[in-house]
Amino acid sequence: ADEGPIKVGILHSLSGTMAISESTLKDTMLMLIEKQNAEGGVMGRQLEPVVVDPASNWPLFAEKARELLAKEKVDVIFGNWTSVSRKSVLPVVEELNGLLFYPVQYEGEESSENVFYTGAAPNQQAIPAVDYLMNEVGVKRWVLAGTDYVYPRTTNKILETYLKDHGVAQEDIMINYTPFGHSNWQSIVSDIKKFGSAGKKTAVVSTINGDANVPFYRELANQGIDAADIPVVAFSVGEQELSGIDTGPLVGHLAAWNYFMSVDADANYDFIDQWIEYTGKEDAVTNDPMEAHYIGFNMYIEAVKKAGTTDVDAVKDAIIGVSVPNLTGGYATMMPNHHITKPVLIGEIQDNGQFSVVWQTPSTVAGDAWSDFLPGSKDLISDWRKPLFCGNYNVVEKTCGGKAEVAAQ
Amino acid sequence: MSITRSLKQLLMACLLTLPALVHAQASDEQAQSLLKQLADASYAEKGRIINDIAGSGDERARQWLEAFADGKLARVEEDTDVAPADTFVIVLENRGRDWTVADALTGDEIGEISRRNLDSIRINNALRGELDGILSVIDLKVDDPEQRLAAARGLRGSVDDAMVENLSELMAEEENNSVKAALEEAIAIYRVEELGDVDAVETLSGSLNSQARAALNAASRSDDAALAKAAKEAMVSIEQKLKMNRAAETLYFGLSLGSVLVLAAIGLAITFGVMGVINMAHGELIMLGAYTTWGMQQLLPGQPGLALILSIPAGFLVAALAGIAIERSVIQFLKGRPLETLLATFGISLILQQLVRTVISPLNRTVITPEWMSGSFMVNEGLFLTLNRLYIIGFSLVVFAGLMLIMRKTRLGLEVRAVTQNRAMARSMGIKATRVDIMTFALGSGVAGLAGVALSQITNVGPNLGQNYIIDSFMVVVFGGVGNLWGTLVAGLSLGTINQLLEPWAGAVLAKILVLVFIILFIQKRPRGLFPQKGRAAEG
Amino acid sequence: MSTTNTSYSQSWLTRPFTERSTQIFLGVLFAAMAVVTFLHVAMPQDSALYVSSYTVTLLGKYLCYALLAVAVDLVWGYLGILSLGHGAFFALGGYAMGMYLMRQIGDRGVYGDPVLPDFMVFLNWESLPWYWHGFDMAWFAFVMVLLAPGILALVFGFLAFRSRVTGVYLSIITQALTFALMLAFFRNEMGFGGNNGLTDFKDILGFDLRTDATRLGLFLATGVALAIGYVICRAIVGSKLGRVSVACRDAEARTRFIGYRVERVQLFVFVVSAMLAGVAGSLYVPQVGIINPSEFSPLFSIEIVVWVALGGRATLYGAVIGALIVNYAKTVFTGVMPDAWLFALGALFVLVTVFLPKGIAGLLPGFRKKQQDDDPKTTGTEREATA
């Protein structure tokens, strides 16, 4: 209904293992909503946040999504971090025709009519990072280390194909998976050290997630692996993760993101000031998923204005093509595949827990829902505009993948 | 690379001819212009400018280069109260929104400037590597032999034609044998790699240094048959040593993982093993210890080592007090209902976790590793024992010994066992059971706090810390045999070792699964753990 | 005394129906199901009394948990086996059902592969692993719902009980079991979808899972399953075997000396309980729409035990009450006080333990004093049959 406040569901874990990452995103949303309301809301309507705690429990994510959509009747949801939580929520959002903005870098291989992916797809993070290491740093030997779940698995699969396409031999690739929260990195780091002492420049591409990073970096430092010898480029370590690590010994290790807190742009400084004021903590940090929410939120606002309503279908249509400023001085555009355009930045860790950008893509990169480097998906594209209106259109077979019944409509 | 080479050459020359670098001071305009070039240059050009700066002979050069290497050389973008635009500054404190800076030219602290208004001069790993090389060449000449040794070791694999002659001279003059040997090795690597010198292979045989090995490795694939043969022979003896090293390393990893398990479990061996409280909040008590360390470091900024040492008593105290609070408020009402302690302590653990999230932060906290605990202890060139874990092994043994003493040799030990075995009877023998309960629970909790202090040095300090250790802790206590402290020690160490033995060929995930399966099967063989309570009393 | 001696002469299966507590339980359960159905079907959507399908599904989920809790109470309350790994059986039943549901997707997955589930296409699996065969057939999957947890419990229990593993030792190896399974299922190589597990189900037995009717059907099926599970447990507990179980719980060695093969009693009850847990898991999966290795998490299994303890151990209905209350509290608290709900839940656990030693069931009228609350077995210092 187009009256009363616009209800914004916030579906981030505030307890359990993921609270470490997700709880700031809840605060980010609250801050953005507060600011928007202070500016008069949207079309004269105020925004009203509805916060729930899915408690890092995947089925609970689905339940809470249903609660938000069916019971609270929210107009849009911002939420999720892990892929599994998104997978859990996805059927609910599709069934109840909701809108979900997902702010975290992920493995791709998905495009839902109801989900907007404001984090990076692999081609917006992993591939450019590897390009950088290969071309600028001259890395010849690769360690792909990740937590054992689907995002690292897929990313590494893509990278493995990509590296081999670029002439890297099998024996120059070492792949290693560890469980969530892995804390004993001694022998793995020792293996990396050995792998790296073969005389060729070696780098570690890390998709290690969350809590496992602190002990990992500590072990690196203690075993004397220096960024100058074997740099580690991480896709899941941002300012927030660094705020829990003694960064002294990590200076020079890398991360690839679409945003860094240290980026020298006015929009960014404003955002940081706003965040510091909102949290009341001088040492509060911002990070990439926060930027993704910032972008997603603004895109949603623009789309609602454009559509003139919060009606889900209208917003879905309106949002494609919407462009809003990002925090790094450029613009982000919502593409027809529900992914957005992003610049890719490579940063080196500084001793103050910040990244210093050492490289960035010359222009923004559009997110790819389906990877070009996986056999199952290289022929798939996604386009949610009519007449195609399909999340997984096979350009070879000219069919709309598994959604045969949708195509038939 | 050639730029650096010439720079090195220059440095080497200075080094050998002059007692120290001549200190001249270039004019400030010159310096300003150099710094401006550095700031505006692309990464590729920055190398050359470093060269110019180092070669300028300006005594401030080293300061600039170090600041640059640390990413702390910056330019003021717009006029401010403290400095006009385009002033080059060295950032002294780079946290928060306003940074404290010093004028790069005068070296004087000039005040705070908003980060918005500072443009850091960018550096990357490649440049930093080169800078390190330059600085280490300079270090070859210092008085401290340790520093010289480090510099000489650092040179291995990076010697080039430009340096080799000077290095040889330096080696001849060197008095310290270790430094001399390191220099010799550095030169030999160069000779094997670049000149294919068979004689130099001799020097390298037996060396465990990875650069030396890489050189030999390459040489063994050389077309020169004599060289290849010699290199292969040298490799054999190295491989032998490496095998030994690897075995020792695995053992060390195992013991260190084991000692972490022991530390985490040992408090539980008291509260659960001896008192019979199924203490699900044990992990959160560990967490409190870890947060105490963080708190201490906040209280004593800049003294992480002292803070860490003070955290040992403080962590014990905090966790012990929390333990007493738990005992008094809940556990004491559950006498004779041991299973329900599970329910209550589970609730307590939820509360404690959320308390930390609410009061402190849901995010991890930074605990700094003091200097003396970071890095490794070198046994030989191929075997390094990480210091933090070395300390933890020692610490866990000390904690264990202390507990053992308390439980075996003091009155409390006897009384707590009597109370848990037959509370009513113990009381009729005059034992103040309530006091014993409090003290024992406090002891167990305090030891959990100690574990937290230690764990803060290897893992996250965050609200989930406890959750990550609770399952393992129960596993260790039970595997060792409930109520047997020795059992906890042996169980922890052996599970750690088994895990590390399996990990190289099974991978981390499968190794962990195999350890769990091993525990399940082992318990079939010994249904009461490693050190069971034997005899009539236990069997029933 | 509700176990009057006269009831001993009844057949084990009919006895529960003559018991007051079972009659009340079934009455309340079926009445609640009827009311929910009526309010859902007959009330207009905007009525205050309307029960939305969201609520129906939520209730269905609670009932699954209730059945799981009953299964745990059977082994813990009456047999003295504190299983800290019952989540494993629940999850296995869930996976069996999930595999069926995955196969039902057919070519409607994102990659449109008619046989391979999406995650396999995605990770380049060439063909269906052998253990996935047969799950396209409902009957097979439903048999596996019972067999997978049943066989695991049989093998595990056979080993453990034969070796006379008891008390905390047993508890901890059940925990190790579920922990190991969790790690194993996390591995993508296992072929169960790794951490993402199985999702995106479309229909069950030909009914679209997204329709309200199917949801209601699943809710009712769960209610019936709970009723049957409850009656089975009651029947076992009220039979002579139930009394032997209690005997094993309190004095295992002594039970052997009067001629009972304790390990077989334990094995039987354990397997029955595991199967019930499996059924609960299988009904849970289509209702929540996902099964993933976190159901194997040791902390989840501990939580189940907490529900039972909170509700009141060794009563069966206490387990149901505990599961319903805790999970309802979670739903409410995570919604209304997202930042502080753990305080509330934690405090609930603590307060119940301290002030309601018999659990919440202890508040009910007619609660039997006979229910023993503490079990010397699991303290590790059992004293029995000693010289």
Add this chain to the structure above:
Amino acid sequence: MSIMTELTQRDRVFDFLTPTASPVDVRHGPILYLEDVTVSFDGFKAINNLNLTIDDGELRCIIGPNGAGKTTMMDIITGKTRPDVGSVWFGSRHNLLTMNEPDIASLGIGRKFQKPTVFEALTVFENLELAMAADKRVLPTLTARMNGETKDRIEEVLGTIGLTELRNREAGILSHGQKQWLEIGMLLMQKPRLLLVDEPVAGMTEQEMERTAELLTSLAGKQSVVVVEHDMGFVRSIARTVTVLHQGSVLAEGSMDQVSNDPKVIEVYLGEGA
């Protein structure tokens, strides 16, 4: 209903599960032989080369100092403790050392423990019910129904042990002496061929002792009974043959008079005053 009953009793057809219960072979006289049995705990020989034979239908008293090994001997017979060496036969067919506790119990060896152990959470009635001789396999136990006959039997035993009034009380609250009686009752319910009774009259009054004596003597003949007791009055009142154990082996054996005048027995056990 009848179908249900039918169904539930179907498992009775699984006859192949029934162990072919071979009757105890006592054609050669003795029902229990212990030969050269030795058991040691951490090097301490609790039973040392023990030889003992109990005849079918015999009532045997075993006495001996504390720690002589009497309870340990019972542990060995019932399968609780495995001897280091030696052999133990029940009748001439069953080697008890190869069997576990429930098998031995089902063969017909019942035991009363020195420290009374009953099922504390179960009522007195239920304690007796469980002990009752019956098919003790899992499914038969599950489907077991109580008929009038068994109920009468339980009531009868309840009367014998004087706990009729407490039949529905939990066994855990019984006093020490009452538990002793309950254990004797459980033993009676088991109808074993061989009863091993460890200190039955500890804590009983004189008069109860007399009742116990009567009870045990009445059982002898049909069943074999081995009684361990320190109360000489009681032993004297029931004893036919008395065996004296000392330090794990037989010190003396014979009638009560013979034994009580044996100087060795007097020295280590009875004392001058007895």
Add this chain to the structure above:
Amino acid sequence: MLKIEKLNQFYGESHTLWDLDLDVPKGQCTCVMGRNGVGKTTLMKCVMGEELVKDGRIIYGGDESGAGGEDLTRRRLEDRAALGIGYVPQGRQIFPLLTVEENLRVGLAARADGSKQIPERIYELFPVLKEMKNRRGGDLSGGQQQQLAIGRALVIEPKLLILDEPGEGIQPNIVAQIGEVIRRLIEEDNLTVLLVEQKLPFARKYADKFAIMDRGRRVAEGDIAELSDELIKQHLTV
């Protein structure tokens, strides 16, 4: 030494002790008798403080009439040992996983003189305890455990010794010895003994006074010499 007045005790609903009076004179051995389940052990537990009493008084110390004594009902269980009360409970209640020596040492804390040594006298009395010093209490035979329980109570050198069927399970010559010890302690150390005993010969031989209980009440008392067959028949047979 111990004066019990109008003691009432309940187990939940069931009223176990009824208005019970009992006098235990100093320096004598008072024997409580009664059939199974009449409440003897319960009475002992009340004196020790293991069970709560509903009402009534237990006066310890003081003179004949109890004046100057202390009301035990208000004392916690653990304080009673320090007052000099030693307890040998029914069923032994030794600490099964402590060694024999540790079992004995447990009592040392309650000793008035603060000695840390186990009195040699105990080993003299029960040589088997010395022999088995390092064995776990739970591994001992029944009779050995009983001896340990008595030895443990003597460690605190009590002024009042409560013995609940001490002879149970002990070989005859040692039973006799225990009797002798009791007498000796009474005579030499002016010990007061409260004894529960079913065995008449033992009671007759070593006790000074008797009290008979029935269904929670005291039904008879007097000097041991007055314990007639009639009383026995009336109260001790079924």
